[in-house]
Amino acid sequence: MASEKTSCGSIRNELLELFRTALTVSFPSVSAEPVVAACNNAKNGDYQCNNAMALFGKLKGTPSAPKAPRDVATAIVGALPANGLIAETSLAGPGFINIRLSRDSLSTRLSEMLVKGLASWAPTGYIGKKVVIDFSSPNVAKEMHVGHLRSTIIGDTLCRIFEYCGADVLRLNHVGDWGTQFGMLIEHMADARRLRVAAGGEDKDMDEDVADLQELYRAAKKRFDEEEEFKTRAREAVTRLQSGDPESLASWQRICAASRREFEAIYSRLGVTLQERGESFYNPMLKDVVEELKAAGVATIDNGAACVFVEGQSVPLIVQKSDGGFGYASTDMAAIKHRLNEEKADWIIYVTDVGQSQHFELVFAAAKKAGWLVDGSGPKVSHVGFGLVLGEDGKRFRTRSGDLVRLVELLDEAKSRCAATIRERRAEAGEEVNEAEVEDAACAMGYGAVKYADLKNHRTTNYKFSFDEMLNLKGNTAVYLLYAHARIAGIVRKADKDVYALAADTPISLDHPKHLYPSPSLFWPSHATVTATYFSPRLQELELALHLCKLPEALEDAIEELAPNRRVDVAFRNLVPTGFTLNALDLPLRATHYRSIKLRVTDYLYDLSEKFNSFYVDCKVLGSEQEASRLLLCEATAVVMRKCFELLGIRPLYRI
Numbered sequence: 001m002a003s004e005k006t007s008c009g010s011i012r013n014e015l016l017e018l019f020r021t022a023l024t025v026s027f028p029s030v031s032a033e034p035v036v037a038a039c040n041n042a043k044n045g046d047y048q049c050n051n052a053m054a055l056f057g058k059l060k061g062t063p064s065a066p067k068a069p070r071d072v073a074t075a076i077v078g079a080l081p082a083n084g085l086i087a088e089t090s091l092a093g094p095g096f097i098n099i100r101l102s103r104d105s106l107s108t109r110l111s112e113m114l115v116k117g118l119a120s121w122a123p124t125g126y127i128g129k130k131v132v133i134d135f136s137s138p139n140v141a142k143e144m145h146v147g148h149l150r151s152t153i154i155g156d157t158l159c160r161i162f163e164y165c166g167a168d169v170l171r172l173n174h175v176g177d178w179g180t181q182f183g184m185l186i187e188h189m190a191d192a193r194r195l196r197v198a199a200g201g202e203d204k205d206m207d208e209d210v211a212d213l214q215e216l217y218r219a220a221k222k223r224f225d226e227e228e229e230f231k232t233r234a235r236e237a238v239t240r241l242q243s244g245d246p247e248s249l250a251s252w253q254r255i256c257a258a259s260r261r262e263f264e265a266i267y268s269r270l271g272v273t274l275q276e277r278g279e280s281f282y283n284p285m286l287k288d289v290v291e292e293l294k295a296a297g298v299a300t301i302d303n304g305a306a307c308v309f310v311e312g313q314s315v316p317l318i319v320q321k322s323d324g325g326f327g328y329a330s331t332d333m334a335a336i337k338h339r340l341n342e343e344k345a346d347w348i349i350y351v352t353d354v355g356q357s358q359h360f361e362l363v364f365a366a367a368k369k370a371g372w373l374v375d376g377s378g379p380k381v382s383h384v385g386f387g388l389v390l391g392e393d394g395k396r397f398r399t400r401s402g403d404l405v406r407l408v409e410l411l412d413e414a415k416s417r418c419a420a421t422i423r424e425r426r427a428e429a430g431e432e433v434n435e436a437e438v439e440d441a442a443c444a445m446g447y448g449a450v451k452y453a454d455l456k457n458h459r460t461t462n463y464k465f466s467f468d469e470m471l472n473l474k475g476n477t478a479v480y481l482l483y484a485h486a487r488i489a490g491i492v493r494k495a496d497k498d499v500y501a502l503a504a505d506t507p508i509s510l511d512h513p514k515h516l517y518p519s520p521s522l523f524w525p526s527h528a529t530v531t532a533t534y535f536s537p538r539l540q541e542l543e544l545a546l547h548l549c550k551l552p553e554a555l556e557d558a559i560e561e562l563a564p565n566r567r568v569d570v571a572f573r574n575l576v577p578t579g580f581t582l583n584a585l586d587l588p589l590r591a592t593h594y595r596s597i598k599l600r601v602t603d604y605l606y607d608l609s610e611k612f613n614s615f616y617v618d619c620k621v622l623g624s625e626q627e628a629s630r631l632l633l634c635e636a637t638a639v640v641m642r643k644c645f646e647l648l649g650i651r652p653l654y655r656i
């Protein structure tokens with residue numbers, strides 16, 4: 001997907017293009033990718049370009065070599081094309097180019113967004129790209145555990161981000177619906193049926209046989225492990241099922257249907273849609289795929305099994321077991337081929353726990369060995385791994401009785417706790433309680449809180465599942481953010497103006513000077529807000545506007561890192577040109593001040609609500625002289641917050 005680097009939509013991309021031109025004009029003899037990042041410290045500027053130092057290194061020894069990196073920076077600035085985006089540039093340190101944006105360009109960007117809608121801000125590098133996302137993927141008849149919940153939440157958010165970017169997203173549920181475990185399940189069901197017939201009951205499988213799938217699995221597994229005779233029958237049942245015996249297939253389907261109902265109960269609560277394409281779908285392709293790998297010499301026989309050996313990996317990928325059977329890896333080879341050839345995927349993304357990283361590395365390497373994938377060109381494949389969910393005791397998340405937590409119960413608890421809080425707050429405020437409304441708000445809040453608590457963590461780290469933390473009214477939680485949004489929506493409602501008509505003819509002013517002694521925030525300010533309000537040299541309206549305009553960047557970064565939640569210090573890494581150390585460049589330690597931070601969608605959203613708070617403390621909205629312009633800033637904030645909620649799969653609330 002070569003086009004992703006050239007996507008436009010964000011300010012950063014516009015700056016990149018301007019600096020790309022400036023670099024070619026000022027130093028045509030060397031090729032350099034522009035490096036532009038947001039400034040971490042508002043004192044320095046809004047953005048910075050960090051190319052000068054590396055370029056200086058490259059030019060050393062050439063006839064026209066500049067004397068110092070600062071000269072390189074001066075030349076780059078001098079070659080910037082005329083534009084309406086940059087108001088001013090300044091040099092700092094050994095050759096950083098600090099950029100101050102024009103206020104007009106920010107205010108125009110916001111007005112346009114309000115008039116045309118947020119679609120105009122979507123990153124454009126993925127339009128029409130086919131992105132296959134394999135996520136959730138629970139196993140039939142086994143419990144859908146918190147790991148699958150993480151896969152569902154992270155996968156759904158990635159889908160939503162790609163969908164917003166105009167990609168053609170295929171949401172695949174690679175359900176574990178095939179394999180040897182079905183032999184024991186079918187046989188155990190057959191025994192239940194025999195008992196029923198003996199007692200004068202019906203001679204067919206019944207839904208009651210699969211009413212408690214976890215119990216069915218537990219009982220069948222126990223017998224499989226303990227009874228030799230049952231084990232033999234179970235194995236025979238697998239063979240019958242695989243050879244297409246109608247009765248075995250019917251039992252298998254009944255089990256799958258029961259499982260599907262359980263999964264659906266979770267998906268509908270979470271508002272997640274998925275296309276089921278389980279392992280069984282690839283079953284008819286396995287033989288041919290493995291034959292192809294063997295014939296091409298990609299798979300070789302080792303101890304009777306067909307294995308793909310991959311450089312740098314201690315274990316091979318076993319595509320056919322020594323008894324001739326196919327397994328998880330065989331299916332993934334067939335699936336990747338199908339997704340590349342039939343689905344014509346540009347990017348295939350797998351979302352599972354990090355425990356499966358090696359499996360996917362092997363699958364990707366085997367697909368490359370087979371020539372289905374080529375490094376550096378054509379379709380991409382990625383494994384998005386995530387860490388464990390831990391209980392408050394820091395151990396694997398389980399119920400008090402030691403069982404795995406049932407997801408439906410977990411979601412129900414989040415919801416009922418929210419309902420209680422909402423009722424309490426309504427009672428405190430002396431407001432009437434409408435039960436249907438409370439129920440609706442509690443769903444949005446409870447499920448939203450579970451999702452947000454998951455997404456705000458770095459995906460590869462383990463995190464503790466804590467209702468108390470995720471349902472906290474203060475701090476970085478969905479509950480806090482939903483309240484913040486409802487309040488902003490309330491301000492706009494109270495003004496009782498047609499904001500969209502206003503947006504068409506009222507310029508958004510960003511000139512309000514800094515107020516030195518803020519009144520306490522009405523929005524439960526965090527320590528960070530107060531500090532920012534006292535010490536930020538930026539104007540609150542401007543600060544808010546700039547952050548709003550950074551939404552496209554937050555999304556580009558989320559995609560680049562394939563995580564809705566990752567912070568990376570890329571700009572800092574880029575500061576140090578290859579072959580140089582910090583000392584060789586004589587960078588003062590202060591250079592760390594220039595670190596630029598990538599955004600997470602969740603962090604972006606939280607920072608937005610903090611920036612709004614600072615603005616609201618400082619800038620009177622209703623009844624002020626600047627009411628119209630400030631209302632537009634309120635509405636723009638609400639619109640952008642809603643987009644973030646939507647991308648995170650959280651339903652916004654307009655009043656709580």
Ligand code: ARG
Pocket residue numbers: 134136137138139174175176332335350351352
């Ligand atoms: N069913 C698997 C599990 O529960 C996840 C499947 C992931 N997708 C894949 N194509 N292997 O661990």
